[in-house]
Structures are given as structure tokens and as C-alpha cells.
Amino acid sequence: MIGLIDCNNFYVSCERAFQPRLEGVPVGVLSNNDGCVIARSNELKALGVEMGTPAFELRPLLRQHRIQLLSSNYELYGDMSSRVQQVLEEYSAGVEPYSIDEMFVRFDGFAPEQMLAHAQELFTKVRRYTHIPVSVGIAPTRTLAKLANRAAKKIPIYGGVCVLRPGSAQCEALLQQVSLGDVWGVGRRLVERLGLLGIQSAWDLAQAEPKQIRQRFSVTLERTCLELKGIPCIEMNDSGEARQRIMTSRSFGRLTGNRQEIHQAIRQFAQRSAEKLRTQNSVARAVYVFLKTNCHRPDLPQYSPSTIVELPQPTDDSRDILHAASQAFDAIYRPRYLFMKAGVMLVDLVDANRQQLSLLDTPESRADRERNDRLMATLDKLNGRIGRGTVTFGRPSASAAWHLRCANRTPRWTTHWDELPKVH
């Protein structure tokens, strides 16, 4: 059996773990730049605030409903996520993080009654050790575990834990209740197209003929269909596996057309991407850069260019990546446009240890490479120990437009010595 453990209102729960005053009041956590709501407490959901609501639309309501809006604190959320994972690992050797707030867990060899008791214990322990409330869904396939989890969260009789067995009356009832769009892997488009065939609920899709689904749609949907029947066919990508693309992008704090300013942002993103690349021990063969104007401002001229620059050799050296990113930027930047967002993506990644050696490789170039590797390692070590941005290529100016707005970020309680909570 496979369990899906999902942290309820995760970002809000992380904030509440350290600030009890946030319990019981409507709390929202905002995206980067304090742009829109990306996590909501139950109280905020009850006020009808949807995911993605722009913060400025809520401003008039704040006082009346005593709404607390917080800037996002990803360092805290990342650390809390790994704490949850640690607790889960005491209950199973097979924990596969799926996102920052969801983890799949393997449970093998449990008798049905044991399974429920085990899941309930895990449910209690995560709460006790991390202060994060979770929902637990267990089923033979990932897609059904997702549905079980949803039931555990939304249907009060389950009390946060639901074990689902295909073929049971309980499973059938649940599938009939659940609309298609709530099935993992079925998005808006597929809901429309499936509707034309009279497939409207999760149950309808579970009853469909997989081969036909494959013909009319895709192998992906065929797998979903089989999984709903209880036949496992979705495996996780091995969590140890390296990413195939690495992206760093941001919306700016304000619109800007200033070449220097945007170039600085690109340089910053390139360096951050290179760091991420070295963390997973890969090298990149090309750098992709894009700019975007603000599509929410139809009164302004729109321009959203992008381009790719290939690297002479696969590399993880910040300086080479910076250089390529700057070249790409020069190629697409045009004055007279006001840009809203920019980003750098490293593509065509390969394992640093398995890259093919160039025919031009000589002892000298090897010595060079080793020296560069040591330089990058030192850079990463300093930035890791003292703080991100301690050592950079070129010094970013303090007032640049691309600096994030985060007016209301809570302390990084668990990852910075000088921000530890104080006990009186």
C-alpha cells in the first residue's frame, strides 16, 4: 500500500507553529513580492478568499476581518518540511518527497486493521513532534492515495486518516462523489474533453476502457484510469535523481526598462542557478534567458523575448554561465519596454562525473578545471556558511527594482542563529 501524507495549509501551519497568536484567525501567506495569496488558513478560506487572489484586492478587508497576511518564508517552510520527513522515516523506509508539503510513503505487509492503526499513530506523531497538522490517505495506487487523502481532509468522519481499498463499497461511493477535476492528473482541459464523452466523475473514468482512453487521449490518462481501478502504474521519479532543468526567475518589485538594472537581475539569477546546478552535481550545456513585460497592462507595449546560448563546454562554473547569460540578455534586451519579470534557465544538464571529455582536453586544461572547481567549491562553502550572497560576482545595488518586496516576513526561527525564538 502507498500512503500520501499531506500537510494541511502548510505554510500557514509553519507560521502557527512558532506564533500561537495566529491560531484561530484568518491567515494568508503571500507569494514572492507579496503579490498574491498562495496559502490560506481555514478561516481565510471560509471568508471566500481564493488561491491566487492578488494581495491588493484583500487590503480593504484586512481590518474588518482581522486578516493576517504574511510574506513567504521559504527557509522556514523547507526546514519544517524536512522535519516532517524525518518523522515519517521512523514509520517507513520508503519516504518519497513529492512536493514541499506532500510525501508518499510505502507501507508493505500490513493486515487491514493494522494499517489503519499504524496510519493513525503516524498522524498523531507528526503533529506532536513538528506541530504540523497532516492528512493521511492510503491506497494501493498513488492516484487513489491522493483521493483517499482528499477524503481524509474534507470528510469529517475520517478524522484525518483514510484507508481505501478498491472494490469496496466505500471506495465506489467516494469515486462517485469526486468530480473529475479533483483526480490527480486530470486538469481543466481534460475535464472538458472527457465531458464530451459523458465521463463526469472519478467513477466514470474508473469504469472506462483503458485502451480506448489511450487511443483518444494519451498514455498518461490511460495510467490514471488504471490507477483508479487499483492497478499501480505510476512510479515516482527517484528523488535522488538530478533535475533536468534548473530555473531561477522573479517578478520585479516594480516595472523597469533600465538596462543596468535588468542586467543585474539576470546576473543574479545566473549565479543562483549555477549554485543549484553544483548542488546536484550536474553541468549545463546551454543557458536560456527570458524577459517579460507586464501582461496585465494592455496599455503598455508588450514584448516577451527569450533566447538560448550554448556553452562552449558543459560547465558548472558561475563565470561561464554568467557570461552566457549576459550574451543572451544583450541579444534580446530592447529599450523602451518596461519589464516585469526575467529569468535564467539552465538546460541540457548532464551528470558532472559522466560528461564526455573533450578531444581537446590536455593536462593544462585539466589543471585549470581543477582550480576552477576548487574556486566554485570555496564560493559555495562561504555562501553556505555565512549566508547566501556573501560572495558574488559584481555587487548588486541596494535599490534595484528586482529586489523582492517582503514587508512582513517572520524570522527564520530554525535556520539562523540570530533569529532563534526567545523563551522568557
Added chain:
DNA sequence: TCTGGGGTCCTAGGACCC
């Protein structure tokens, strides 16, 4: 005034090969 930042997989179609 104000609107997130990442990722994945699959498919169709074009370029190119013999």
C-alpha cells in the same frame, strides 16, 4: 499602483538518414 515560481512528461511534426 498592485497579479508566484518552480517543475514534469508526452506528442506531433520537421529535419535528416539510407
Added chain:
DNA sequence: TCTGGGGTCCTAGGACCC
């Protein structure tokens, strides 16, 4: 009227996820 018959590889774009 009619225009071979296979392949492979790559890329862009769509759809999905959190």
C-alpha cells in the same frame, strides 16, 4: 491518376502538478 518506405533525433508546445 500517379509521387517509396522505412527509420531516428530533436524541438516546440501542450497539459499537468505543487
